[in-house]
Structure formats: C-alpha cells, structure tokens
Amino acid sequence: MNFPIGELSKRSGVKVPTIRFYEQIGLLPEPPRTESNQRRYGKPEADRLIFIRHSRELGFEVEDIKALLAMTSEPQASCHQADSIARSHLSEIDRRIASLQALKGELTRMIEECGHGRICDCRIIEALADHGHCASDHSRA
Amino acid sequence: MNFPIGELSKRSGVKVPTIRFYEQIGLLPEPPRTESNQRRYGKPEADRLIFIRHSRELGFEVEDIKALLAMTSEPQASCHQADSIARSHLSEIDRRIASLQALKGELTRMIEECGHGRICDCRIIEALADHGHCASDHSRA
DNA sequence: CTAATCCCTCTAGTCGCTAGAGCATCAAGA
DNA sequence: TCTTGATGCTCTAGCGACTAGAGGGATTAG
Incomplete structure (x- = not known):
C-alpha cells in the first residue's frame, strides 16, 4: 500500500518513464515522496493508471482521458x-x-x-x- | 516549365511548407534558384512530387518512398x-x-x-x- | 507607387511516448 | 561492512511527418 514506481509499473502494465511522463502532463497527480525523494504510490493511483492504460489501448486521446477521469470524481453526475x-x-x-x-x-x-x-x-x-x-x-x- | 514553389504546390497538391520539408529530408532534390534565391521547378519535379503524394496517401513511409523513387531511376531492374x-x-x-x-x-x-x-x-x-x-x-x- | 501576394529562413510546436546521460539510493549477499 | 546490481532521480533530446509563426525580401497587378 506504499510502493515505489517500479511496483506501480508492474501492477498497471505501464512503463516507468511513461508513468513519469503522465505525471508531467497532469494525467497522474504528483505522489508523495520519501525522504530520499522517491515517489510512493497506493492502490488508488494503480487503479487510475489502469483506467488510463485501458483508455489508451482503446485509442482515446489524453484530453479525452482527462475528461473521463474528471467524471469519475463526480459519480452522481x-x-x-x-x-x-x-x-x-x-x-x-x-x-x-x-x-x-x-x-x-x-x-x-x-x-x-x-x-x-x-x-x-x-x-x-x-x-x-x-x-x-x-x-x-x-x-x- | 520553370515555375515557383506555389505553382508546384498547386500542380502537385502538396502544401508549400511540406515541399520545403521534403527537400530538407532529401525526398526532393534541391532545385535551382533564381538570382533572388527563389526555387524554380519543372515538370519532372512535379511528377516526382505527385508520386510522393500518392505514396503518402497510400500510407507508405518516407523511407519506403525513397526506395521506390530510387527504383524509378533504374527502369531495367x-x-x-x-x-x-x-x-x-x-x-x-x-x-x-x-x-x-x-x-x-x-x-x-x-x-x-x-x-x-x-x-x-x-x-x-x-x-x-x-x-x-x-x-x-x-x-x- | 502602392498594396497584396508571394517567397525566403529559422525556430518551435504537435502527439505520446522512448532513449540516454549522469547521478543517488536501496536491498541483498559475501 | 563492503560491494554489487537493480532501481530510483532529473534533464535533455529524439521519433515521424508535418504545421505554424516570426520577421523579413521579392514580385506583380492595378
């Protein structure tokens, strides 16, 4: 429940540099860091990343995915x-x-x-x- | 038979900046220039560019097109x-x-x-x- | 003569990553 | 404890095939 980027990569099937890239373009939030500046993730981030991967595999563009992700945070809409x-x-x-x-x-x-x-x-x-x-x-x- | 880039663009259906780009990547040879440094083209260049356009429309990559173009200069092969x-x-x-x-x-x-x-x-x-x-x-x- | 249109070069942006340099950190075995 | 190898970090640049824009010079029609 508090794993490094390599583990997130294994769980989600998204390569490490790609995860960092997604963070850079705002598709993933900036995660907390350890004292030695390493990213730490939890299950919600893994779920979000899996959502992103499926969406990409289905050919959705990043902007579409941002919109779809925004919706998931308003479940009653x-x-x-x-x-x-x-x-x-x-x-x-x-x-x-x-x-x-x-x-x-x-x-x-x-x-x-x-x-x-x-x-x-x-x-x-x-x-x-x-x-x-x-x-x-x-x-x- | 000695026309500027805009005319080549009209004849070939390829946009002017794209023609210059093709020259840059070696898909089109560098044409002669006027005294005032403007490119001048003839029918062979137009034909070559039409060939390129059709190939691109059919989805061939630039490297493939280079190979196909090279073949046209060896008609007996x-x-x-x-x-x-x-x-x-x-x-x-x-x-x-x-x-x-x-x-x-x-x-x-x-x-x-x-x-x-x-x-x-x-x-x-x-x-x-x-x-x-x-x-x-x-x-x- | 003037104004519109053309032409020039150069740089940077597009999209979604991927690769590499150069360094710090961590976990496990000898 | 030391070392080795994997993993982590940031930063920059590259891919393919263009496209857009800045900032100028040349040409042409009226």
Whole structure:
C-alpha cells in the first residue's frame, strides 16, 4: 500500500518513464515522496493508471482521458458526456477503418497487377506515379 | 516549365511548407534558384512530387518512398523490391484494420451497455476501469 | 507607387511516448 | 561492512511527418 514506481509499473502494465511522463502532463497527480525523494504510490493511483492504460489501448486521446477521469470524481453526475466522448471516438474509428480498407483495396489491386518483371513495366510504380489509375478516392487515412 | 514553389504546390497538391520539408529530408532534390534565391521547378519535379503524394496517401513511409523513387531511376531492374515493399505495407494495413475492428467491437459494446444514467452506474467508465469486462484482447492499435 | 501576394529562413510546436546521460539510493549477499 | 546490481532521480533530446509563426525580401497587378 506504499510502493515505489517500479511496483506501480508492474501492477498497471505501464512503463516507468511513461508513468513519469503522465505525471508531467497532469494525467497522474504528483505522489508523495520519501525522504530520499522517491515517489510512493497506493492502490488508488494503480487503479487510475489502469483506467488510463485501458483508455489508451482503446485509442482515446489524453484530453479525452482527462475528461473521463474528471467524471469519475463526480459519480452522481450524468454520464451523458462519457457517452458522447465514446461515440465520437467510435465514429473516428469507423472513419479510419473505412479509409484503411480503401487503401487495402488499392494496394491489393496494385500488387495483383504487378507482373514481377522490370521496373519500367511495374504496375505498382506506375499506379503511384499516375493517379488516373486509382479506383478509389483515397485522400488521407 | 520553370515555375515557383506555389505553382508546384498547386500542380502537385502538396502544401508549400511540406515541399520545403521534403527537400530538407532529401525526398526532393534541391532545385535551382533564381538570382533572388527563389526555387524554380519543372515538370519532372512535379511528377516526382505527385508520386510522393500518392505514396503518402497510400500510407507508405518516407523511407519506403525513397526506395521506390530510387527504383524509378533504374527502369531495367527487377521490380521484386517494389512488390515486397507493397506487400509488407499491405500486411501492416491488415494488422491495423484488425486491431481497429477489435476496438470498434469493444467500444460498441460499452456504448450499448451504457444506461445513460449517472456516472457511478456508467458501463463505459466501469469498462475502462476494469479490464476483466473486456471481451477481446486489445493490446495496441 | 502602392498594396497584396508571394517567397525566403529559422525556430518551435504537435502527439505520446522512448532513449540516454549522469547521478543517488536501496536491498541483498559475501 | 563492503560491494554489487537493480532501481530510483532529473534533464535533455529524439521519433515521424508535418504545421505554424516570426520577421523579413521579392514580385506583380492595378
């Protein structure tokens, strides 16, 4: 119940330098220190860090996570905002999936058409050089 | 056939600062300058830049693009390397799509379960706090 | 001639970490 | 008690691929 940063790292699955970085950007509060200036943590910090890790793994940005964390300290408030953050994140993910699938189609077509001969006949190189060949309108993943 | 950077930008669809950045990192050669130190370009540079833009839009990294560009200057060589770059890029995209789809499933489930009540009952917050609720093993997009 | 638009270089910021230098501290065995 | 190795600390810089802005010079249309 009063452990150093390495132990917190093991419990949370977040690397030590990353924990210090999270403290620096205000995602984790500054913990108490020992006389020799070492950080000491307890279970609440570990829980918070696990929350942060899951949120990051699900692709939430740091600002979103700050908002989600702020909510957990007001348990009686409406969870409308959490819902809205999650929904807008979901639509962003949908957008990215669609975009990647378009790229995949384009790339697959290029690779299939490649005759494995010389550069000057290569459909991959040609497709990259001339957008007229493109089937889809890939304009930013 | 001897135009300034703004015109190159229009022809290629790449922003002016980005063109200068590409020159800096060696993706574009240093062009000749006018007496008053302004860059002047021709059609080959525009073609090269369009090639770069398409490659970036398809998600190729700068190092890959350098390799692809180097190939275009050896038209008699085998296109095996181009094929291999494209294939490994494709498998990376497959990986990212799979990962994003796992996240999407997780998020969708979280949002569906949210009862739109108070924070303390919110399934979104709860799911983020406790990984035991997770269906899939989402470990890095 | 003037005003708007273009062009130049240089620095610093974005995001979410990661790596490394250079040092202090701690725990465990000989 | 000494030593060794792991762990802790701070600080700075780097990643990738740009983007933004400051502070100036050049060009061009009216």
